[in-house]
Amino acid sequence: xxxxxxxxxxxxxxxxxxxWKAFFESLGGTVVTSGETTRAILDAGIKVxxxxxxxxxxxxxxxxxALAGKxxxxxxxxxxxVERRAFICPKFMGLPDMIRCNCSxxxxxxxxxxxxxxxxxxxxxxxxxxxxxxxxxxxxILAAHRRGRAALTRYGRCLESGMTxxxxxxxMGVAPLSDELAQRAVAAASSTSGVARGGGGAANxxxxxxxxxxxxxxxxxxxxxxxxxxxxGATVITADMLPWAVTEREAARFPxxxxxxxxxxxxxxxxxxxxxxxxxxxxxxxxxxxGPESLIGDILEREAVRHRDxxxxxxxxxxxxxxxxxxxxxxxxxxxVTRRRKQ
Amino acid sequence: xxxxxxxxxxxxxTVKALLEDLGAEVVVPPMPSKRTxxxxxxxxxxxxxxxxxxxxxxxxxxxxxxxxxxxxxGGVGPCRFGxxxxxxxxxxxxxxxxxxxxxxxxxxxxxxxxxxxVGRLVGRNPMRKYVGAVRLAWAKMTAVDELExxxxxARPFERRRGAATSALGSALKLVDEAxxxxxxxxxxxxxxxxxxxxxxxxxxxxxxxxxxxxxxGIVGEVYVVLEPFVNFExxxxxxxxxxxxxxxxxxxxxxxxxxxKDFMRLRKSRRPYDLAKPYLCHFVxxxxxxxxxxxxxxxxxxxxxxxxxxxxxxxxxxxxxDVLPAVSRDLGIPxxxxxxxxxxxxxxxxxxxxxxxxxVERSRRRRRARDGTMG
Numbered sequence: 001x002x003x004x005x006x007x008x009x010x011x012x013x014x015x016x017x018x019x020w021k022a023f024f025e026s027l028g029g030t031v032v033t034s035g036e037t038t039r040a041i042l043d044a045g046i047k048v049x050x051x052x053x054x055x056x057x058x059x060x061x062x063x064x065x066a067l068a069g070k071x072x073x074x075x076x077x078x079x080x081x082v083e084r085r086a087f088i089c090p091k092f093m094g095l096p097d098m099i100r101c102n103c104s105x106x107x108x109x110x111x112x113x114x115x116x117x118x119x120x121x122x123x124x125x126x127x128x129x130x131x132x133x134x135x136x137x138x139x140x141i142l143a144a145h146r147r148g149r150a151a152l153t154r155y156g157r158c159l160e161s162g163m164t165x166x167x168x169x170x171x172m173g174v175a176p177l178s179d180e181l182a183q184r185a186v187a188a189a190s191s192t193s194g195v196a197r198g199g200g201g202a203a204n205x206x207x208x209x210x211x212x213x214x215x216x217x218x219x220x221x222x223x224x225x226x227x228x229x230x231x232x233g234a235t236v237i238t239a240d241m242l243p244w245a246v247t248e249r250e251a252a253r254f255p256x257x258x259x260x261x262x263x264x265x266x267x268x269x270x271x272x273x274x275x276x277x278x279x280x281x282x283x284x285x286x287x288x289x290x291g292p293e294s295l296i297g298d299i300l301e302r303e304a305v306r307h308r309d310x311x312x313x314x315x316x317x318x319x320x321x322x323x324x325x326x327x328x329x330x331x332x333x334x335x336x337v338t339r340r341r342k343q
Numbered sequence: 344x345x346x347x348x349x350x351x352x353x354x355x356x357t358v359k360a361l362l363e364d365l366g367a368e369v370v371v372p373p374m375p376s377k378r379t380x381x382x383x384x385x386x387x388x389x390x391x392x393x394x395x396x397x398x399x400x401x402x403x404x405x406x407x408x409x410x411x412x413x414x415x416x417g418g419v420g421p422c423r424f425g426x427x428x429x430x431x432x433x434x435x436x437x438x439x440x441x442x443x444x445x446x447x448x449x450x451x452x453x454x455x456x457x458x459x460x461v462g463r464l465v466g467r468n469p470m471r472k473y474v475g476a477v478r479l480a481w482a483k484m485t486a487v488d489e490l491e492x493x494x495x496x497a498r499p500f501e502r503r504r505g506a507a508t509s510a511l512g513s514a515l516k517l518v519d520e521a522x523x524x525x526x527x528x529x530x531x532x533x534x535x536x537x538x539x540x541x542x543x544x545x546x547x548x549x550x551x552x553x554x555x556x557x558x559x560g561i562v563g564e565v566y567v568v569l570e571p572f573v574n575f576e577x578x579x580x581x582x583x584x585x586x587x588x589x590x591x592x593x594x595x596x597x598x599x600x601x602x603x604k605d606f607m608r609l610r611k612s613r614r615p616y617d618l619a620k621p622y623l624c625h626f627v628x629x630x631x632x633x634x635x636x637x638x639x640x641x642x643x644x645x646x647x648x649x650x651x652x653x654x655x656x657x658x659x660x661x662x663x664x665d666v667l668p669a670v671s672r673d674l675g676i677p678x679x680x681x682x683x684x685x686x687x688x689x690x691x692x693x694x695x696x697x698x699x700x701x702x703v704e705r706s707r708r709r710r711r712a713r714d715g716t717m718g
Contacts, residue, residue: 050664052653053665054661080626087421087628088421090662093625093628094625094627094666097623097625098662098665098666101665256426289656292423294390294423295391298388298434302437
């Protein structure tokens with residue numbers, strides 16, 4: 001059976017879960033996740049964090065608390081940097097410290113420090129240190145890491161083919177969903193592909209959705225934005241569905257290299273959506289008071305003014321956001337996009 | 344070419360001395376005012392942090408006065424400050440201003456690149472001139488820090504409320520006008536004398552507490568700590584309530600740590616990091632770790648309270664704020680966080696400061712009584 005590792009279903013779960021799961025399972029561990037975000041999870045997170053913390057961080061705290069009693073360890077990596085000369089967000093760099101100070105009931109924390117900003121040596125050391133909690137064999141750890149990387153590559157290809165993280169994980173058979181949900185997701189993923197997806201509603205438009213993965217893919221936080229857009233008949237493309245080369249190239253149009261990995265990816269995706277003519281509208285969704293996005297959003301807005309043919313809107317969510325408000329805005333946006341397309 | 348730059352407390356005295364000594368023409372923006380802030384918040388992204396907005400106000404007011412070149416520092420993240428220059432340029436361009444923006448990026452080993460950027464600002468100069476200008480600027484910076492510290496020490500004992508602050512004002516003016524290093528030295532001595540003379544030398548003259556005034560440390564994000572306009576003069580307010588104030592960041596230290604040591608590739612001080620370790624054990628950008636480390640240090644030095652200052656949505660300070668309750672609990676020191684944005688109000692800040700000082704005094708009395716009975 002081995003040790004049970006809990007992975008909170010928040011923040012970069014949406015980018016790395018298949019890798020983390022493969023890694024820990026190869027080392028003989030069992031992986032569990034917290035369920036989808038719920039009001040109760042969010043409330044638990046709000047209770048232990050300071051008001052100023054952003055919504056995703058509060059949600060993450062809630063997920064960690066939800067894992068209490070369900071696992072031996074909870075995986076809260078310190079994701080400092082996942083590429084050269086770039087960071088993710090200061091809050092990711094202090095995440096294990098925040099969890100330790102705020103969640104005294106949390107299980108023991110695995111706080112591997114992932115920092116690729118300067119060298120890979122530190123990363124290798126972090127992987128080995130994490131693996132040593134499960135086995136003494138360096139070879140086994142490296143093999144587990146290789147398996148993790150392979151899973152991540154496959155996952156990336158699934159996303160690029162137009163699947164959302166939930167669909168991709170279901171497709172790969174690693175989804176932490178209940179069986180029924182997983183089957184439904186697989187059916188959805190295999191029956192439709194790329195532009196053909198959508199269909200329910202009247203609109204037949206493609207919408208580029210720009211937003212942090214832990215906002216737009218979290219159905220509670222984003223008020224189900226992707227599903228709702230699809231129900232209105234739109235095909236949704238997110239930054240994760242674009243090849244890295246495209247977003248890097250587009251982001252390089254900005255005079256300074258953006259030093260937030262996700263920020264740069266979103267900026268590149270936004271520029272691509274606005275400039276390439278591949279989408280009919282561009283929707284930007286961000287969390288209230290998100291640091292990087294306060295500037296990235298502004299840059300995108302200024303770019304959007306130069307490309308008036310592609311409608312652009314920003315929706316900001318926080319813990320007080322009501323579903324009706326978001327829905328009204330989404331409907332209005334899709335209406336505008338549809339009308340513009342007919343002209 | 345008329346160069347301007349953004350305000351940060353009394354940093355303008357140093358920057359002005361440096362640039363003017365190198366032969367540049369400088370337009371110092373008007374001191375930040377309500378107008379500065381309202382211009383800044385009208386044109387900046389809503390959720391951008393406060394310094395960016397006040398900077399925009401400074402630039403607009405300086406451009407109105409005829410400046411045509413803006414000097415700004417860059418950065419490599421993860422704090423948003425590193426992106427300021429580029430975003431600010433876009434904002435000002437969209438407003439239709441004509442100007443040149445020179446963003447000086449940290450060297451990261453390429454010192455020549457920095458010198459090129461500086462050269463773009465001030466033209467070609469012999470090395471001797473650079474050395475002279477840096478020495479003068481350095482002397483002024485040190486003098487400003489010394490005077491600010493002297494004012495913090497004087498305020499609880501001043502005979503007439505506000506006397507120390509106005510003495511500080513005249514002393515800073517002398518430093519600003521000093522033309523050479525010896526004049527700076529004389530201005531500093533004169534200023535220190537002025538600040539001594541406003542105090543009541545009789546024992547028990549402290550406004551708050553005849554024996555010894557309570558001591559409060561100020562920590563937080565460098566801009567809001569150093570800029571009295573955005574923090575509603577927290578330092579003066581506390582001082583005039585009879586509190587001895589010390590802050591974790593003075594411009595000189597900041598320049599030494601962040602500009603000079605980066606430039607010379609020297610090792611930075613590890614001390615705040617070591618002290619912060621039990622609570623926050625990794626760099627989080629900005630001054631997050633320093634905030635936690637200095638709070639621990641103030642607690643160990645027996646301070647009676649700590650106030651953290653941060654701009655709204657500041658990422659590094661939010662991480663620090665999140666762990667500060669644990670520091671406060673473990674070390675038994677009251678800690679309060681004040682968050683500032685364009686909607687902050689004078690009264691709101693004052694009320695909280697008064698309440699905090701009351702709390703600090705009461706907890707001190709309790710501690711004394713307990714120690715007394717035990718001793």
